[in-house]
Every structure is written in structure tokens, then in C-alpha cells.
Amino acid sequence: MPDVLSHVSVRARNSKVCFATCFDPNILGDIQANKGKLLRLKPTSADVVYSGVKESELTDNKSTHLKEADSVPPIALVRKKFSGRYAISSEEFTNEMVGAKSRNIGYLKGKVPSWIGIPTSVAIPFGVFEHVLSDKSNKAVADKINVLKRKLTEGDFSALKDIRETVLQLNAPSQLVEELKTKLKSSGMPWPGDEGEKRWEQAWKAIKKVWGSKWNERAYFSTRKVKLDHEYLSMAVLVQEVINADYAFVIHTTNPSSGDASEIYAELVKGLGETLVGAYPGRALSFISKKHDLNSPQLLGYPSKPIGLFIRRSIIFRSDSNGEDLEGYAGAGLYDSVPMDEEEEVVLDYSCDPLITDGSFRQSILSSIARAGSAIEELYGSPQDIEGVIKDGKLYVVQTRPQM
Numbered sequence: 001m002p003d004v005l006s007h008v009s010v011r012a013r014n015s016k017v018c019f020a021t022c023f024d025p026n027i028l029g030d031i032q033a034n035k036g037k038l039l040r041l042k043p044t045s046a047d048v049v050y051s052g053v054k055e056s057e058l059t060d061n062k063s064t065h066l067k068e069a070d071s072v073p074p075i076a077l078v079r080k081k082f083s084g085r086y087a088i089s090s091e092e093f094t095n096e097m098v099g100a101k102s103r104n105i106g107y108l109k110g111k112v113p114s115w116i117g118i119p120t121s122v123a124i125p126f127g128v129f130e131h132v133l134s135d136k137s138n139k140a141v142a143d144k145i146n147v148l149k150r151k152l153t154e155g156d157f158s159a160l161k162d163i164r165e166t167v168l169q170l171n172a173p174s175q176l177v178e179e180l181k182t183k184l185k186s187s188g189m190p191w192p193g194d195e196g197e198k199r200w201e202q203a204w205k206a207i208k209k210v211w212g213s214k215w216n217e218r219a220y221f222s223t224r225k226v227k228l229d230h231e232y233l234s235m236a237v238l239v240q241e242v243i244n245a246d247y248a249f250v251i252h253t254t255n256p257s258s259g260d261a262s263e264i265y266a267e268l269v270k271g272l273g274e275t276l277v278g279a280y281p282g283r284a285l286s287f288i289s290k291k292h293d294l295n296s297p298q299l300l301g302y303p304s305k306p307i308g309l310f311i312r313r314s315i316i317f318r319s320d321s322n323g324e325d326l327e328g329y330a331g332a333g334l335y336d337s338v339p340m341d342e343e344e345e346v347v348l349d350y351s352c353d354p355l356i357t358d359g360s361f362r363q364s365i366l367s368s369i370a371r372a373g374s375a376i377e378e379l380y381g382s383p384q385d386i387e388g389v390i391k392d393g394k395l396y397v398v399q400t401r402p403q404m
Contacts, residue, residue, distance in 0.1 A: 004257060004286065005250040005267045006279035007333025010385070011222075013256060014404050020048050075226050075326055080234035082127030086179040087239075089187055090121045097125040098236040099320035104400050105238070111379055116372050117396035122183040124237040126322065128176070129211045137171045160215045167212035172204050180239075184315075189241050192315065192340060199340075206317045206338040210237050213319055213336035222334055228323055235335065238318040242311055242339055243396055245389035247355070247365065248273030251373040252403050254383040255288060261383065264289045264373045268366070270348055270355070271308030273387055277333060282306050285355065289370035297366035303350060309343040316340070318399075368395050376400055 001021040002009050012019035018041045022028045031039075031050070038053040080096070088097055093106035102123045109118050133142045144166050151159040177193070177200070184191050192199040213219065214235050223230050248269055255265040267284035269276045276284050282305035289297040319335030354361040369388070372395055377384050383403035389396050 001283060002279045003267050003276055003284045004265070005252060005276065005284075005385075007277045008279050010256075010404070011333065018043060018048065075228045075323075077229055077232035077322055079232045080126035080322055082131040083125055085125055086128055086173075086176040087183040088123050088125055089183055090123075093123060098123045098238070099126075099322055099324060100401060101318060101320040101324065101399060102236060102238045105240075105398075108376070108379070108397060108400065112372075112397070113375055115368075115395065116375065117394055119240045119243060119396060119398055120187050120189055122180075122187050122189070122239045123320065124176075124180065124207065124239065126234040126236050128237075129235055132170055132173060132176065135171070135173050137173070141166055141169050157217070157220075160217055160220055163215045164209075164212035167215075168205065168208050170208055184239070189239070189315065190313070203315060203317075203340045206315075206340050207237055209338045210317050210319050210336055211235050214321070216335065219323075219334040223323060233321055233323045236320040236322075238320045240316055240318065240398065242314045242316045243389050243391050243398075244311055244313065245272055245391055246270070247390040248276060249369050249388055249390070250276055251369060251386040251388075252383070253373045253377040253386070254403055256403070262291055264291065264294075264370050266366075266369050266373065268355075268369070269303065269305055269308070270350075270353065271310050271346065272343060273389065274309055274343070275305050275307060277387070280305060280307060287366050289367070289373075291374055294370045294374055295363075295367045297363065297370055299362075299366075302356065306348060308346045308348045310346055311339060311341055311343045314339055314341040324401075365390060365393075372397060 001023075002019070009019060011017075020043070022031070034052070038055070038058060039050045040053045042049045083097060085092075085097070090102075090106040090109060093102045095103065102121065105118060105121050108116075112118065132138060133145070145163055148159040148163045148166065152163070181191050181193060192203040214230075214233055220230065223233065248271065249266055250273065251264060251266040253264050254261045255263045257265065265286070265288050267276055267286045269284045274280070283301055283303060284305065285303040286300040287297045288300060316337060316339045318337040321335055324334065350356045355365065356362070369390075372388065373384065373386055376386055376397065380400075380402075385401050385403040386397060387399040389398065
């Protein structure tokens, strides 16, 4: 059963797609017995109610719905240009240089309460990928990508995987390496090259994987659906030091199941947040908190994730395109964020975890998550979708975006 705040669940809600789990074989059998018939589905916060629909009921509405679908206006993107900079610090994040993910993190620094940590960040801005691709050392790669893009326009979607693999063949211009090294060190972040050439190659491969995720199947077909010009989609890369989290959480400051703006809904997992947003097996711990009483969170469900992800001190390269968080289009989870190092999978034992065994510890952690969500919503003046982690009792927010 997918977590309510996993990326796939969020996209299903945004797209008005019924995405449900059925535990009762009798109900499932009843649905299967209706194969070939028309059903009307009405999801509630606790159930999905369904009933039969006659063909005559549908006829009056069908043409209207088709007209509405055909009249969806394309989402306009502005082509981003190379600014002449290969790397920038968070103080330099602007609309022309980076996407909303980076700008939101830059905006939070110094504005949130001091007990909320914000990871140090730098970015590889818009246009760098295209500029690197045009470098003479990468001519063969550019030529191959152009051939594959032509195949793509002709409807050969196998070219998507080939383009992603070809992007990994890019060479890094020396100026990019030097500027990124300077920005990371001046921001107090570790420079992978100090640990040897192999470590830099790991980082460079992660950067290229983020760029290549422009051609992910889920991203490509999603942009086509909303008539977004894929050629105009630019990818900046947000670079952050990974916090080896004890716990990771996602907050929606308006309860997405009920639409109740007076309560915060959040989910929490042990380890890194990928097991939550990536819809790994099992459930996250879930809770709500009324905004008038943030120190009294109400537990909805205990965690059952069998696996937790943990990582050494490292760097993560986050996708930050100009095609995410647009009005009427939420790009949560469409593009890839890639850690420099692989996470370690650990089999979890909740029986000795203080989140389960220590009520006061749990209350402290959950109420701090709720208070962070409320503070950030108040700062933006609108409902927020927030990702963060807990390390040694300290709360960090790594990302916020408008809740769609």
C-alpha cells in the first residue's frame, strides 16, 4: 500500500487518477465481475465508493469532457541560457539561474526559526548542460544525441534510454571542475576531488545522471501530456551535503486526504527519505497535527518499512528543472536526484527504536515536524509540501514546494 505522500501518490492525486489499494478479496472479486462495464468512482478519505453507470448517462457529458481535454492550453517555458557561470552559491540563486527547488532553499536560509536547519547548498545553473554538450571535446556525444532526438520525434521511444546512456559519456570542461571546486570549498562542503580522481568521477557521473533524467520515460510522457515543450526544458543541479539521517519525513501542511487546511499531515521513515517518496514496500509512520495545537500530534499508523537506507558523509545532486512546480503542473519526483555514493540497505528492527518505545521522544519528534511545517507555511502564505530529516534530534528541511 503506497504511502500517501510518496511521489507516485502525489502525482495520481494531482492528475485526478484513482490510485487505490484493495485488501478485501470479496470487494476485488466484485470489481472484477464488472469487467467491461462503466463504473463511477468516488474516493473519500477512508474509502472508494463505486457504482454502475449506464451508457445513456455518459453520452451527454462525453463531448463536453473531450472538448475540455482538447482545450488544455500548453504550458509555456522560457528557454534558459548559459550565464557564463558553471557553479553558484545559494546567495546567487535567481529565477534565471536555477529552478524553484534551489530558490526555495535559498529563501529559507535566515528566515526560518533558528532550530530548523537548512543544508548548505550550491548549484550548477541552467544552461551548463547545453554548454558542456557544445564543447568541442563532446562533439561526438552531441552528434549522437541529435540523431537519437530525431528518432524520438519520429516516435521511437527506445531512444530515451539511449539518450540517457549517451549523456553519461560527456567530458567535464576544466573550468566547470575548477568553479565547482571553488564554490563547494568556500561554502564549507567537501570537495570529492580531495579524496582522489575516482571520487570526482563518481560525482561527475551523478551530475550527468541528473541531466540525463530529462529523458526519463515518466518525465518525457508527462511533459507531452501537458503540451510542455521538451526542448525548452532546462536542468539545473542543486548540490547539497547529505545528512545521514536517523529519520526522514514529508509534510503536507493541508491534509491531502481530507482537504482540511486546519491540520498538518506528515509521514516519517527511519533512514533516508527515498523509502518514503519512492514508495518502497511497507508503510511510513503517519500522523496529523491540528495547527491550533502543534504540540499534540495524533498518531495514525505505525511504521512497517522492512528496509531503511543509510549513507556515509556524502553529496547529493538534486534535479532542479524549469519544468517543475509550474502553475497547474506539479513535477514532484519526475526527475532524478542522485547521491554520489550508494545508500546502504539495513533491515530495520522497530522493537528497540525510541520512536516506538519512548512516547515522550516520539511526541517531541512529531511535534517539531509539525511546528516546522506550520512555520514554513506561514512564511510562504500557502500550503507547502516539505521534505526534511532528523539527525541526533536536530531537524533539517531539505526541500519545500507549493502543495498541489
